[in-house]
Amino acid sequence: VALPKAQEEMEPRFDYYPSADLPHWTDGPLQIKLAAGQAFGRSAPLQGFSPLFMVDIFTEEETTLNLSRHLKGEVAFVIVKGSITSQGQKVKAGQMLISKTDEECEVCLDANSQILLFGGEPLPEERFLMWNFVSHSKERLKQAKAEWVDKQFPKVPGDETYIPFPDFIK
Incomplete structure (x- = not known):
């Protein structure tokens, strides 16, 4: 998750909340779970350092999802299962759709x-992405890659696995 510039170098942390502790509700045919941040007038226990959200939505029947006034900022739609239709185009599982506005954002779920x-409200500075790293600085990303390759990152307690940095990323 991209952090505000002032928090980019904070100590790493891992927060865990059981699924049962997350806000979940139904809205007509929609089953909604708020995993992080604020959305739909609710708050999840996991809050970030910037206005963000992550919402899991499932429906057994075809329906329309209107996001107006429910989210703030840019929205990425990741289709996990099934498909959605937006502006006459079908987007299937395994794909992503991005909306740069939360106003009048409506999709049809199959x-x-x-x-x-x-998503959420954009941070003021441009962000760059390299594999699992996000920063406002390309130089910092190169440094993070070198630290990862040299195994200088702290380990997650109880997890001894190491995933090599992908060769295809420069």
Whole structure:
């Protein structure tokens, strides 16, 4: 998750909340779970350092999802299962759709579809992405890559696995 510039170098942390502790509700045919941040007038126990959200939505029947006034900022739609239709185009499982505005954002979910919505209000500085690293600085990304390759990152307690940095990323 991209952090505000002032928090980019904070100590790493891992927060865990059981699924049962997350806000979840139904809205007509939609089953909604708020994993992080604020959305739909609710708050999840996991809050970030910037206005963000992550929402899991499932429907067994075809329905329309209107996000107006429910989210703030940019929205990414990750189609986990099934498909959605937006502006006459079908987007299938394994794909992502991005909306740069939360105003009048509406999609049609096909029956038996699951989507993840995540996003929020953009940070003021441009962000760069390299594999699992996000920063406002390309130089910092190069440094993070070198630290990862040299195994200088702290380990997660109880997890001894190491995933090599992908060769295809420069």
